[in-house]
Amino acid sequence: MDTLTTMPVGLVEVMVRRGDRMGAMLGEPTSSPGLFIVPDPGSDGVTWTGNFCVVHSASGHTAVRPTALAYAREVAEQLAESGVDWTRPLKELHTRDEAKDAYLRVMLALDAAEDTGTPLRWARLSWRQHPPLYRILGDRYYDDVVFRGWPELVDWLDQLVEDYWSPSPTPTARVVRDTNPAWQLVCAAPLCGHRRREPAAVHFTTEDGDEFEGITSERHELVEAAAYEGWRDVDGEHWMCPHCSAAHPKRTEWERC
Numbered sequence: 293m294d295t296l297t298t299m300p301v302g303l304v305e306v307m308v309r310r311g312d313r314m315g316a317m318l319g320e321p322t323s324s325p326g327l328f329i330v331p332d333p334g335s336d337g338v339t340w341t342g343n344f345c346v347v348h349s350a351s352g353h354t355a356v357r358p359t360a361l362a363y364a365r366e367v368a369e370q371l372a373e374s375g376v377d378w379t380r381p382l383k384e385l386h387t388r389d390e391a392k393d394a395y396l397r398v399m400l401a402l403d404a405a406e407d408t409g410t411p412l413r414w415a416r417l418s419w420r421q422h423p424p425l426y427r428i429l430g431d432r433y434y435d436d437v438v439f440r441g442w443p444e445l446v447d448w449l450d451q452l453v454e455d456y457w458s459p460s461p462t463p464t465a466r467v468v469r470d471t472n473p474a475w476q477l478v479c480a481a482p483l484c485g486h487r488r489r490e491p492a493a494v495h496f497t498t499e500d501g502d503e504f505e506g507i508t509s510e511r512h513e514l515v516e517a518a519a520y521e522g523w524r525d526v527d528g529e530h531w532m533c534p535h536c537s538a539a540h541p542k543r544t545e546w547e548r549c
């Protein structure tokens with residue numbers, strides 16, 4: 293029975309080689325049909341280390357040294373994107389230059405990534421530009437409240453009408469459009485929001501503790517909110533959300549040896 297699948301629909305049984313023995317483990321499918329991710333059983337074979345391996349299922353060999361789950365997923369994704377058919381037997385892959393080149397390229401990327409505690413490659417720039425915002429001016433209560441467009445403004449007014457506790461807007465208040473673009477700060481890691489595929493974004497918090505997605509013409513406000521939420525600024529253009537920062541541990545000197 294062929295239980296291997298190209299779609300990540302669930303864990304599947306994979307045969308993994310440990311020394312001269314083969315044993316079954318549950319593996320996470322990757323976008324390459326021949327590669328799976330399994331937990332690292334450690335050198336004694338009976339103790340989880342907390343790391344993960346990419347396994348070449350046709351041979352049962354681990355293709356990559358044990359590493360953090362995020363790195364293992366990125367390695368598998370890049371090997372899959374190389375166009376090499378990783379379902380082929382190991383002996384055949386060893387004779388193919390494109391397979392060896394792809395493998396070496398990804399291993400070097402993994403080394404560099406682990407040394408800096410960053411992904412193998414960035415998925416996007418963190419600064420996401422939006423059209424200028426609409427802004428309320430001249431209102432006693434709602435001055436500087438902003439909206440991304442008229443529909444959002446109309447929704448807000450509808451809610452305000454039904455909210456008997458909130459004061460009505462000042463009749464002389466105006467809605468103007470900013471001249472500068474608005475900005476959003478999103479996580480640049482490739483697998484952020486793994487299954488839903490929408491990366492994490494910096495949030496603003498109201499005085500009541502309510503959170504909402506931060507979109508503003510003032511980039512420094514996003515920088516301050518990111519610092520408050522524990523985001524990591526890697527180089528000014530690429531930021532990592534707290535989850536992705538923790539998922540990409542930096543290799544220590546000891547581990548590098």
Ligand SMILES: [Zn+2]
Pocket residue numbers: 479480481484485491492532533534535536537
């Ligand atoms: Zn992230």
